């Protein structure tokens with residue numbers, strides 16, 4: 001049997017579960033790694049010289065060495081210069097074991113790989129005109145035999161040899177040599193002085209153009225900054241470069257972190273499984289997260305580029321200099337880095353707006369994950385395929401856990417804690433325990449109970465009741481916590497939860513005198529207090545409260561929990577119009593919207609006509625006053641006027657009634673459009689569409705409010721407004737306004753809109769067919785259309801030349817937008833959407849298991865639907881399960897969903 005056959009997964013074997021409790025230090029470590037890549041069309045030859053030595057920390061001296069390896073063809077293997085014979089080693093499933101290994105030795109392996117045939121986009125692969133790599137988490141084993149685990153850190157030197165039609169040859173670290181090679185080829189040698197795990201390795205070879213800039217660090221060192229792209233994209237790099245420089249400065253100022261190499265490079269790649277990758281000194285990005293210019297990129301796109309560039313850059317310290325001991329510790333780097341990039345964006349733009357965006361994402365997607373079959377704590381105990389654990393929980397909930405630590409410690413102590421963490425663990429592979437210990441040591445705080453957030457999954461529920469005593473002028477808040485069971489744990493111990501609160505009186509925030517507590521000095525005012533809930537039930541008493549207040553609870557969403565308090569509508573209107581906490585003003589607007597939608601749903605579910613529905617004047621007046629509130633950031637007005645999304649309402653529901661949610665929400669939106677027509681018209685017509693585009697927070701806010709107004713106005717179905725929308729489509733000077741108008745035309749159910757949408761879509765494609773990222777937006781807008789017959793449209797678009805079923809961005813734009821973002825159509829037609837999705841997953845299972853597994857999400861939620869839908873969804877999961885040769889990725893998600 002050849003090595004290739006040996007390393008293929010055995011189909012009849014049930015994939016193995018990996019447990020955190022089984023962690024053992026590696027028997028060998030690797031001092032240096034010298035790699036040589038000979039790239040030819042169709043195959044690449046990889047020579048790897050590893051300097052191995054026994055790990056002094058291992059329990060017993062190792063006498064054999066098992067290296068990971070997958071899809072490799074072994075050409076030769078030599079130990080200290082002696083070629084090994086077949087008796088000296090043995091192939092296992094995705095590994096090779098070498099017997100009788102000494103204390104220290106050099107191992108040279110030569111292997112062949114086929115990047116052109118690699119459709120998993122993991123390891124070394126080809127994307128359009130270039131070769132590139134993606135190694136996290138376990139892709140390096142598809143490049144060469146290695147100890148592919150993050151606690152093995154080595155110093156890499158890499159030589160890339162290729163034809164001269166690939167003039168740019170890159171790897172990690174500094175360029176130390178380059179020149180001519182045999183047969184009119186050329187080479188480049190890179191050396192990375194920082195030892196790193198294999199998952200941070202990167203290589204790129206291609207015909208790339210680049211822009212160049214430089215950054216002077218806080219100690220005066222000059223760093224060259226380069227962004228490499230295909231030549232056609234050279235005009236879309238400026239925004240990423242600006243974002244990079246801003247990130248470098250911010251990390252120096254806020255965390256005291258200086259960049260450490262003389263060069264920092266970003267390469268944009270069109271075929272990429274996720275957003276980007278933080279390889280040391282050589283970040284590789286999905287084109288969607290680096291390219292931006294006003295004509296082709298929406299505001300959301302600009303913001304995403306800024307956020308992802310920052311995120312990957314911040315990993316240089318939180319991830320690379322200090323890395324993870326094992327993959328159970330993934331949130332050590334991801335949660336912390338998401339927290340860092342989110343604070344960066346908050347500092348550069350609007351803090352409240354960023355918070356609203358982050359919390360919306362968390363509450364729809366992460367809360368749903370935490371309530372579903374794949375629920376896991378931010379430090380999981382087990383996995384089958386680690387790629388399945390790059391989740392909303394590890395990333396976004398992980399970031400919330402760090403945010404709570406920052407809240408509990410206060411700014412100064414939190415910074416002391418992170419300083420200690422970086423200093424203590426520089427160059428090491430560590431655990432989340434180590435992180436919390438550094439914070440506890442630096443601040444003197446006891447975080448032992450807090451650590452339960454790392455090991456218990458599920459979204460905690462808080463039940464709040466209050467009591468006001470006029471005579472004693474005491475106001476008490478009683479808070480009960482509980483947490484529903486999750487697969488890994490049935491009964492939960494109480495969490496340590498920071499709950500930021502204020503009390504609203506008739507003339508504004510009341511001063512707070514919490515019994516038995518110091519005032520909260522950090523905020524510099526006494527109207528804001530962080531309560532620390534540690535017991536299952538606790539009462540907090542405020543003294544000298546002169547009137548019955550409206551409590552403003554969980555300000556800034558200070559903990560990732562579901563809070564229940566019996567707010568009256570009048571309370572919510574007070575909070576929405578004048579809470580000093582901007583986040584809670586938005587939250588009140590969402591609660592009000594929800595109440596209205598629930599009311600409409602009850603009518604719909606009784607079979608009555610929603611057209612007759614009315615909203616009372618007080619509620620309309622409250623929304624009107626938001627529209628007229630000059631003190632509010634326009635982006636906040638836009639968010640406050642946007643009703644809770646269908647996805648959020650579905651997450652809150654016990655059983656999701658897809659049609660009731662969709663039609664009730666639409667009905668409320670229509671009423672608001674009618675009642676607030678004048679105000680929306682005012683906003684829309686006041687906007688100057690001829691102004692030059694800027695991606696500043698203010699300009700983005702103004703556009704978002706104006707386009708929210710347009711969205712409401714289009715619900716009125718008036719020809720004149722439809723024409724105005726089409727005019728915006730035709731004349732806008734930026735993609736945000738073009739897409740906003742196109743989306744409205746496509747979703748408006750009126751004859752004129754249908755006609756104009758058809759011609760706008762044709763025009764759009766005609767104009768942008770050569771811009772892949774713009775074509776993705778064109779696919780997305782069609783796949784997201786809430787009007788009937790969208791599934792047929794999606795199927796026909798799969799045959800369109802614009803579609804490429806191997807490109808993850810195209811799959812996300814067409815398939816995921818439909819299945820994940822278009823509930824009313826995905827769940828229609830007696831399961832046709834479910835069958836369609838299962839068909840896609842079955843194809844992708846062999847082609848690109850990571851993408852296949854990601855696409856499964858909507859089917860994993862089957863238990864939340866009506867019995868009929870449950871049956872249909874489950875049947876599709878079973879059909880997938882019955883496929884021969886299921887990848888570990890798909891097997892894990894499907895089997896856990898069916899369990």
Ligand code: B3K
Nearest residue numbers: 136137276277278387390
């Ligand atoms: N660390 C990478 C994610 C890798 C995903 C591998 N399946 C990007 C990031 O979080 O920055």
Ligand code: ZN
Nearest residue numbers: 311315334337
């Ligand atoms: Zn990350």
